[in-house]
Amino acid sequence: MVDRIAILGGGTGGAVLANDLADRLAAEIDAGDVEVTLVNDGPDHVYKPVWLYVPFGQREPADGRRPLRELVDSRIDLVVDRVTGIDTGARELALRDAAGSLAYDYLAVATGSTLAPAEIPGLEAGGHDYYSESGAVALREELLSMTEGHLVLSVVGTPHMCPAAPLEFVFMADDWFRERGLREDVEITYTYPINRVHGNANIAEWARPLMDERDVGVETFFNAEAVDPDAGTIASMEGTELDYDLLVGVPPHRGVDVVAEADLGDRGWVDVDKHTLEAERAEGVYAIGDAATTGVPKAGSVAHYQAGVVARRIASEVRGRPATATYDGKTLCFIETGMDAASFVEFDYENPPSPAPPSEKLHWSKLAYNEAYWLTARGLL
Ligand SMILES: Cc1cc2nc3c(=O)[nH]c(=O)nc-3n(C[C@H](O)[C@H](O)[C@H](O)COP(=O)(O)OP(=O)(O)OC[C@H]3O[C@@H](n4cnc5c(N)ncnc54)[C@H](O)[C@@H]3O)c2cc1C
Missing domain, CATH: 3.50.50.60 (FAD/NAD(P)-binding domain)
Incomplete structure (x- = not known):
């Protein structure tokens, strides 16, 4: 029997999760025992933090766009289509353009914010x-x-x-x-x-x-x-x-309509256990990033860390082992305090943030992080 993993949304969380699964489950995917499908409603991956710099003329919107196919491992089936329905009982996704539906055993919702x-x-x-x-x-x-x-x-x-x-x-x-x-x-x-x-x-x-x-x-x-x-x-x-x-x-x-219609939570967000990231209202469903209601900020760093946890949990489940990986609320964020200085915070469920004194070095670290993001999304950092 083939284990079918569907990832809904190809933003930060979805792309990192897809690449992590491709790496972690490479042998099973190559053997035909596991299929991982990533569905996104456009061909591009969009890195939103670039938009902060666009009004000040420091970045162009194109700096925040790359074709998803270039970012995501070739072991992943990429479907560019809009999901119009999530049937958590039948474990199927309805697609706007494709005929038929996409069946899954495990679903990760990574639909972001609107x-x-x-x-x-x-x-x-x-x-x-x-x-x-x-x-x-x-x-x-x-x-x-x-x-x-x-x-x-x-x-x-x-x-x-x-x-x-x-x-x-x-x-x-x-x-x-x-x-x-x-x-x-x-x-x-x-x-x-x-x-x-x-x-x-x-x-x-x-x-x-x-x-x-x-x-x-x-x-x-x-x-x-x-x-x-x-x-x-x-x-x-x-x-x-x-x-x-x-x-x-x-x-x-808000979250997205298709999540709201599936009754996975309020306003299109998914109610999850904040440690396991499992949906509270459906079996076999995880949510990560902005879509998941965990109480931590809606931030790319959060989506990234949560993707790693869900990849490990799904890989364990596919291999018939108990899923033990948990999310500890880890969040990190550089905060620009001007055009050439920034602060930095790192915190989790137990430890509150303590902003670092602003410095030029932290500003350059933020810009370097933004450039290195494309390696992060590929799963290389
Ligand atoms: C101005 C700005 C600055 C930011 N700066 C930072 C920062 O400095 N650091 C930081 O950590 N975070 C930052 N963020 C936040 C960060 O961009 C988001 O938290 C992050 O993108 C969330 O990732 P995600 O995977 O949950 O959602 P997204 O990256 O938004 O991806 C969701 C994807 O799902 C797709 N999708 C949605 N519905 C469907 C559907 N029905 N069918 C198919 N596909 C669908 C969308 O098209 C999209 O591609 C910033 C955001 C903004 C707007």
Whole structure:
């Protein structure tokens, strides 16, 4: 009997998992005892962290795209198609374009996040973002033409991808306008929904004095309710209204519809055991990366570490052994604190983060990590 492993989503988690399985189960795949299929709804792998640099003219969207076929081991069957249904009872995936369905014994859901700006009236028309490729390109034009006025960065919804990226954006914008001699004419305000500037108390405590030093205005307890594009205002549920000339919104996030329809969790995320990453509502299903509700940040590093755990668990199960690998919450993240300095955090379920003092060396480490990513995705690092 052939063991069929399906991976749904060819982003960071899906690609790393596919390559790890190809390596770990090479003998079984070559013997025809195991089949690994990766389904992604486009031919390219997209590395989203590049988008942070696009508005400042430091990267092009193409720097974050590579053909999946080049990244994924030839032992993996790559299917470029959209999954339109997950039947966890019959263990089958329905595909949009292909005839028939894809049967699996083990499924790893790695479908990532989608943006839901329409949940906030006026946000799509009045705001810009760098959480999408097209958004980052449009924002670049806005930033280039901005010589004065009020830039508001509003974290509209949590959880969102890369919890540090909004802090990074305002620190980089501060530096960028300073370098261009415009900072005195551009006011920068950052809003966050809870009573501090970041979801994690240690990171918030570290970031707040930096924001004060850099003259970044802060509005906490700001749960954005509506944007009025004509008036150029954003209003919060708490009754605060801010005028803006350029609004950069981190939109509400959701998982994907097909996961929501399969009833694997809320808002298209998959409820999982935070150590084993097994879905709580279905047998034979794992979830990794943004799609999995584990309480850790929605970050590529998390997807990477979780992919390794799931690869080891599935390999054990295929070989008839108990699956013992577990995820300990490991997360690491470089945090840009300007155009040429960064901090770094590493933490897990037991150990909270303690941000490193910002340095140029850490900034270059972040840029080097971004370049080395393509080796990571191939499973070489
Ligand atoms: C601006 C920005 C900066 C960031 N910076 C960092 C950083 O510095 N460090 C860090 O660790 N993380 C960072 N992240 C977060 C990181 O990019 C994500 O957490 C990571 O991509 C999650 O990986 P994933 O595999 O879960 O999902 P993704 O990489 O999003 O991949 C999901 C894949 O599934 C596919 N898919 C979805 N639905 C279907 C379907 N129905 N059928 C077929 N395919 C489907 C998608 O097309 C996509 O290819 C950043 C994100 C952004 C937006």
